[in-house]
Every structure is written in C-alpha cells, then in structure tokens.
Amino acid sequence: MRRTLILLGGLLVCAACQVAAEPADRPVVLAESFEGDVAGWRLVLNRGAEGDMAGDDGGVLGSRCARVTPRLLNAPDDRQLSTNVHLRYETLELRAGTPYVLSAWLRSDGRRPLRIKVRRNSVEESVSSGPMEIGPTWERFEFAFALPIDYPDGVPQILLGDSTRPVWIDAVTIAEASAADLAPADYVTFAQALAGPSASLVRFVSDFEDETHAWQLRLNRGAEAELACEDGNLCVTPSALSAPTDQQYPTNVHLYAPTVSLRAGIEYVFSARLRSDGPRAASLRLRAADGPGTVGGPEFEVGETWGRHEWTFTLDEDMPEAVPQVLAGYDLRPLWIDDVILAEAGVGDEPPEGCVARGRLWLRPEVVAGDVSEAGPLSGLVELATDLPDSVRVHLAVDMFGADGLRLMLGTGDAPNLAIDIAGDGVTVGDARHEISPAGWRAGEAVTLTLERLDSASRLIVGETLELALPATDFTRAWIGSTTPGQGVRVLAAEGYEMLPTERPDGSTEREEFADPITGRRVVRLTHSPFNDKHAYYDISPWSPDGSRIAFSSALPGTRDAAIHVMDADGTDIRTIAEGDSFSMHTGAFPIWAPDGRSIYYHTHFEDDGGARVSGTARVRLETGEIDHIPLGVRQVSWATGRLLWMENGRDEDDPVRGLYSAAPDGGDVTLLCRTTDIEALSPTREMHDRCAKLGLTNCKWSPDGSKVMVVLVGYDGRGSQLVKEIYIADADGGDLRFVMTFAHHHIWHPNSRQVIGNCADGLYIVNADGTGRRKITDLAQGHPSYSPDGSMIVTDCYGGEYTDMLVLIDAETGAVEPLCSVPTVHGRSHETGTHPH
Numbered sequence: 001m002r003r004t005l006i007l008l009g010g011l012l013v014c015a016a017c018q019v020a021a022e023p024a025d026r027p028v029v030l031a032e033s034f035e036g037d038v039a040g041w042r043l044v045l046n047r048g049a050e051g052d053m054a055g056d057d058g059g060v061l062g063s064r065c066a067r068v069t070p071r072l073l074n075a076p077d078d079r080q081l082s083t084n085v086h087l088r089y090e091t092l093e094l095r096a097g098t099p100y101v102l103s104a105w106l107r108s109d110g111r112r113p114l115r116i117k118v119r120r121n122s123v124e125e126s127v128s129s130g131p132m133e134i135g136p137t138w139e140r141f142e143f144a145f146a147l148p149i150d151y152p153d154g155v156p157q158i159l160l161g162d163s164t165r166p167v168w169i170d171a172v173t174i175a176e177a178s179a180a181d182l183a184p185a186d187y188v189t190f191a192q193a194l195a196g197p198s199a200s201l202v203r204f205v206s207d208f209e210d211e212t213h214a215w216q217l218r219l220n221r222g223a224e225a226e227l228a229c230e231d232g233n234l235c236v237t238p239s240a241l242s243a244p245t246d247q248q249y250p251t252n253v254h255l256y257a258p259t260v261s262l263r264a265g266i267e268y269v270f271s272a273r274l275r276s277d278g279p280r281a282a283s284l285r286l287r288a289a290d291g292p293g294t295v296g297g298p299e300f301e302v303g304e305t306w307g308r309h310e311w312t313f314t315l316d317e318d319m320p321e322a323v324p325q326v327l328a329g330y331d332l333r334p335l336w337i338d339d340v341i342l343a344e345a346g347v348g349d350e351p352p353e354g355c356v357a358r359g360r361l362w363l364r365p366e367v368v369a370g371d372v373s374e375a376g377p378l379s380g381l382v383e384l385a386t387d388l389p390d391s392v393r394v395h396l397a398v399d400m401f402g403a404d405g406l407r408l409m410l411g412t413g414d415a416p417n418l419a420i421d422i423a424g425d426g427v428t429v430g431d432a433r434h435e436i437s438p439a440g441w442r443a444g445e446a447v448t449l450t451l452e453r454l455d456s457a458s459r460l461i462v463g464e465t466l467e468l469a470l471p472a473t474d475f476t477r478a479w480i481g482s483t484t485p486g487q488g489v490r491v492l493a494a495e496g497y498e499m500l501p502t503e504r505p506d507g508s509t510e511r512e513e514f515a516d517p518i519t520g521r522r523v524v525r526l527t528h529s530p531f532n533d534k535h536a537y538y539d540i541s542p543w544s545p546d547g548s549r550i551a552f553s554s555a556l557p558g559t560r561d562a563a564i565h566v567m568d569a570d571g572t573d574i575r576t577i578a579e580g581d582s583f584s585m586h587t588g589a590f591p592i593w594a595p596d597g598r599s600i601y602y603h604t605h606f607e608d609d610g611g612a613r614v615s616g617t618a619r620v621r622l623e624t625g626e627i628d629h630i631p632l633g634v635r636q637v638s639w640a641t642g643r644l645l646w647m648e649n650g651r652d653e654d655d656p657v658r659g660l661y662s663a664a665p666d667g668g669d670v671t672l673l674c675r676t677t678d679i680e681a682l683s684p685t686r687e688m689h690d691r692c693a694k695l696g697l698t699n700c701k702w703s704p705d706g707s708k709v710m711v712v713l714v715g716y717d718g719r720g721s722q723l724v725k726e727i728y729i730a731d732a733d734g735g736d737l738r739f740v741m742t743f744a745h746h747h748i749w750h751p752n753s754r755q756v757i758g759n760c761a762d763g764l765y766i767v768n769a770d771g772t773g774r775r776k777i778t779d780l781a782q783g784h785p786s787y788s789p790d791g792s793m794i795v796t797d798c799y800g801g802e803y804t805d806m807l808v809l810i811d812a813e814t815g816a817v818e819p820l821c822s823v824p825t826v827h828g829r830s831h832e833t834g835t836h837p838h
Helices: 190-194 676-682 686-691
Strands: 028-032 041-045 050-057 064-072 085-089 092-094 100-108 112-120 126-128 132-134 139-145 151-159 167-176 182-189 216-219 224-230 233-240 253-256 260-262 267-276 280-288 294-302 307-314 319-327 335-344 356-358 361-363 381-385 392-399 405-412 415-423 426-429 432-435 447-454 457-462 466-469 477-482 490-501 512-515 522-525 532-534 549-555 562-568 575-580 599-607 613-621 627-630 644-648 659-663 671-675 694-697 708-716 722-731 738-742 745-749 755-760 763-768 775-778 793-798 806-811 817-822
Touching (some): 028 092, 041 050, 100 112, 100 132, 112 139, 132 139, 280 307, 294 307, 319 335, 381 405, 392 477, 426 457, 562 599, 575 599, 575 613, 644 694, 659 676, 659 708, 671 676, 676 686, 686 722, 708 745, 738 755, 738 763
Antiparallel strands (some): 064 167, 085 151, 092 151, 112 151, 182 490, 253 319, 260 319, 267 307, 426 432, 447 457, 512 522, 549 562, 562 575, 613 627, 745 755, 755 763, 806 817
C-alpha cells in the first residue's frame, strides 16, 4: 500500500536564513540564497523578449530572493520559446556520469510553467527537465540529472519564456546526489492538505512612493488613459472612455493588481484613499483570474479632498486567484489613488498580533504548538509525519517567529529515541553538538531542513548546506515543535517522498490496491517505481487489441532514454521489449499497438541509410524482438486497417507539403490525404489566420472503423493564445473534406464512427460527422473525455469546480455526472510532471 505522510501546520511564505556550510558527504557545487545580490546570475532575453531581474524581499531561505518579471516573450512574428527569457548562472565544471540534483525554491503570483536546464557554454549540448508548474506558494523543485559527457563549462539555467507571470527564486543549489541507485517516488505535497490559501490576511503595500507595486492600467473598448506616479500616489487620467458608438462601462478604464487568494465565509474589507479635481464616481471590484466570476462593490462619490472609501464583502465560494480592481471608467476627470488595502475585517493599519509583514502581504501562519500540560519528551511537540518508509526524504521550511529553538524528535510508536535541537549557535543531535558560524542562522529566524534516510543511513541537512550524519536509529514517526514549552513554530512549506531503487527487474510486479478516499471505490495501482511511467495519448489505448496486455514506456527523472514495456493486464510480468531516446513527460515514448497485437510502434531517433540521425518511429515485433525503423512521426494506427497517420507542419523549403498523411503499416505507400492550405480555405475563421504565429494540424484521428479521419486545425498568436481550433472530417482517402465545428480542446470519436465530441467553452458537445445535430451533453467542459465501448458512458478527468482532481462518469444521453474516483495529480515534480489521467 502507498505510504502516507501526515503534517500539521501551515504553508506560508516568510523569511528564512541560510546556515553556514560545513564539510559534507554530498559535495555542493552551487549554493545561492540571493542574500547579498544576484551576483553570478544574469537575465538573458532572446528574440526581442523583454523583462527584468531584481532582488526582492520575502525569500523562503532568507530575507531576500531574486525576482524575474518577463514583460514580452518574443518580438512580433518571431518564434516563442521557453529560452527566450531565462536566468543563467556563470559556468561550472560538471563531470560525466556523476548524478547531480539541481534544486530551487520557486513561486509565482499564479500558476505558470517553467523548466530547469543545464547546458554547455561553448557547444549545443544540454540536459533539461520537463515542464514544471509553479504557483503562488513557495515550493522546492528538483531536477536530477547525469551528464553523458564532461561539461567543463556547464551553465545552469531557469527557463521562463512560457509566461509573463513573474517568478521569485531562492536557494538554488547543485549537489552531487547522495545515492545514485535511489530516486523519488510517491510524492506527498503537504501544502494542499494543510494550509489552504497562502495568506488569510492580505494587505497591499500601496503607498506608491516610488513605484506602482505591480498595479497596471487596463483599457477596454477603445478607451484611452495614462497612468503615472505623482507625489507618492497613482494618478489615472482618462482621455476617452470608449470608442465611438460603443457602450461606456466603468471597467473600460481600470487598475488591476496581482492576484490574491481569498476564502469563502471570511469578511474582508477592500478600501482605498481617492480624490479627483471635481465630483466623479469610482468603485472597487474583484474578478476571478481564471474565469468570468466577478464581485463588485458600490459606487463611491469622489471629490477634491482625499477620502477613504471601503467595501465590505464575504465570498460564497473560494476565489484562489482574485484580481483586485479600481474602476475609473465613469468620468474623464483624473483619479488619484493611494493606500489600497485588502484585508480581513477588523484589521487596521498595523498587522495584528501573530502576523508578520513580508513584501506586499501580511501573513497569518498556523502555529505548531503541542500540548505542554503533559510531561515527557514529547511535551510541546506535534506529530509531523507518520508511517515513514524505509528510504525517505522530507523537506521543510520552518519559521521560528521568535522561538528560541526548534526541536525535531524521531522514533517509533509513541517512543521517540532521538532528539535534534536547532538553536542560534548550533545543532544538537543526541549528545553531539555542532556549531553554526555567527554569520549563519540566528534564533527566531526561519530555517530549512531536509530529513533523509537512504539505505538505512540517515542525515539532516540544515539550511541546504550544513549536513549532519544522524546516529543509527529506527524511526517511523517524527514530531516537531519549539525547544521552549509554550512557544510555537510555523511550518511554511513541506514536501516528502519515498525513495525507491531504480532497478526494475523483468518479471516484477508493482501492483497495489487501495480504496479511493473520496468515493470508496477499489483502485488498482499497476506500477510503483521511481520511473516516469506513461502510455501515449488519451485516445490511444494502452491495452492490446485483445485486452490481455498493457504497453507503456518509462524513463528516469531528467532523462529522455526510454524503455518500452509490456505487462499483463493485471499488472504482473513487467518486461522490457525495446529502448529509445525520445521520452516526453506528457506521453512518454508514445507506444501504439499494431492491430494484430503482435508488434508495437514507438517514437525514437535512429540513423538513416546515410548515417544521419533522424527522428521517427520504430516498430518492435514482440515474438522476435526485431525492430524496423520508419522515418515518420506516427500519430495513430488504425486498428481497422493498420494504416498509419501523421501530420506535417514544417515550413522550411525542404520540408514535406504541409498536411495530413497516411501510410501502410511498414511506412510504405505514403499518401497525402489533405493539404493544410485546402483545410484553411474551408475555415470559417479565415480572417484570423493572419494573426496566427503558428497555424497547422494537430491530433488528427482515424475513426474506429477506419472509414473516416478527423482533421484538426489549430492556430496561436505570438503569445500562445489559442485563436483557431476547428474540426474537419474527411473520408479515409482524404475525399469529401468538410468543416464540422469549432471547439476548445480534447476531441474524440464516438465508437459508432458517425459522431465526434469535443470540449467547448461552455460544455461538452457532440456533433454528427457531417456537421449537423450539434448538442450539448453536459456543462462540464474539461479533461480528456473517452467513450465506453458501447457509447453509453463517457469518462473524463476534471481540473476545476466541484469535481476537481477526480475522474467522473457522464451519461452520454442525459449528461448526468457521477464521481468515479479521485486523481491526486502531481505537478512540478521531477518524476511525474504533467501527469494526466488519460
């Protein structure tokens, strides 16, 4: 069964301080806490991208951190890449074959992706993590890698060109991995279970003495205005409230702030000091960053003298990404703004007792304070974790908030057998004392800890670099608290995971069973290892045509070297059938069964007849192990006809004609089914095509009976916003091409081969293959929908609303929704980034 880690406390952003380094058994190559400046790091902007880097307050490992704010991801008509905006360190010497771990604490002001990369400075050689998703709370992210050759000029990079959301960075380290034969599995993120929103009390530091504090001006419907800092406050001067003949709205001219997390049932006060040079109106509003939801306050009459205007409200539902706004589109008179505050009701200008000011937020963390009425070694402590596995790693960031010292107790059952005390001048482990230099951590400040047990050897890492070997002791539980009864500490961030050997012997089984904690249904886990285990896409069945076997691919964290596996459908007899080098975090090596169940296609690189390295598809025959190479990026194999299907979107002179292609099972008889230009000519949104920086075909699909093909045209602007997404249907030979519908994402055939479904903005829709009979099935518009074989039920995952992180069943006729089981997807981790319940 899966091991469970339980933590009591809160997850909040706060100050910390790095502990001085001492000799360690895991050599540290790089340790940067940004306390002084950002020396050694520089911001690189490519292809016309714009952004800035600066030191900032509120680090997790110290009072300071680095902040990178992308403002433009690329120049017009140029290609958008994650490398267009990236943070780069000076060169380091890294050795081939040595296992390294690059870790960093990261956060943003909302969900956004990034990647971690290590490249050479002199040649095009690099290793890269998959996409990681970070959010508004500090989290530690790790990228484990081993280099194929020496990097005498290795350059660590944090790639930020996927979003204009700012990123805060702290405690970047590169260290040699302590156990090359172990890797993480079964992550448990404590934050969601413990803390809820990152701040229960929020205050904007909005005195505007020297900057706008991230407030921005938004103009809609042709409105015109200017924003300036004047005499220590903001001034908005509208010159046009709307374009001619357009409706005038207060929101046409408004200021908006970075998102904050607000909870339902709490009374908040949103206030601002305002004035104008004559009578005019203004108002305050909140809107959801990820949807249309808004909550608006009353109109205020603003005059020539400063006045504080307040709006008190209570939300019916949580708003995890609320955008505060000051609406100014009522009048052309200028509006001066100062001291904008959003706080819990009853909070004045000073933080109440128990809160701490960090940057632009007041935080009220939960106190970890145990029962001091009972005597004994656990007096004043609370349980941190239970049922710890044999090999485990736990990361903590703990704020002392004035406490004299931190105590960590380890043991089994109710009997602790090892005490660890961390105070301002040293760390005591049992009877051994370890000094901390005067320049290091001080009592009352925050500290980061890593508790680790690998192959029965345990150690504690304090502040990322001070490593202490722990005496041999058996422990399955941990407790935490203050060294002084009556004082409390606060857990700011916590993460734990089990460590497993990286060997996967043939013939093994990793099957486990458990009851879903929400629905109680029986869930069978088929693989349990440190590997990334992936099958292809949600419309590509991992089951063999006869249902007796399952195909999937695996890779170790941070690598693209894939192993293609087959196991029996009950999870037994896992065996490796082939190897490749094109593993992706989303779909692995994209294994696809041939219709006879005797061979499997997968993506890889190989050498062509001329010795050049090319990307394509391999086909392994299960009985003999014989492998054939096909220089095509196969997207799907028809189980009805065996024909291969793929898209060509290249625009270089030597690239094939852009369009949809099919071929025989061996890659011969290549046939162009539809030209992309012919599809574009049928598009009802042709006038938008010139605005698309990328326009081409994606995720096209054979019908189940092989008689038709679904063609999908998609277009994005230079910032990655989707402008075009349309479904077309053609006969299997490309004839009778016709437009069917526009949609938003994730489309699939009905088993009858006569209808298709797709997620649209307001729900899941079904439509006939000739474009008629469009009907909404349900308002649920998310996830990866798939049909039951008889077409009566649809299963999909949900990532928002009532069924967040769940699989649900949908009645295909009535649209009735039934929760099936929870899917605790893992994001931003080194081994399961981008997990989707396909």
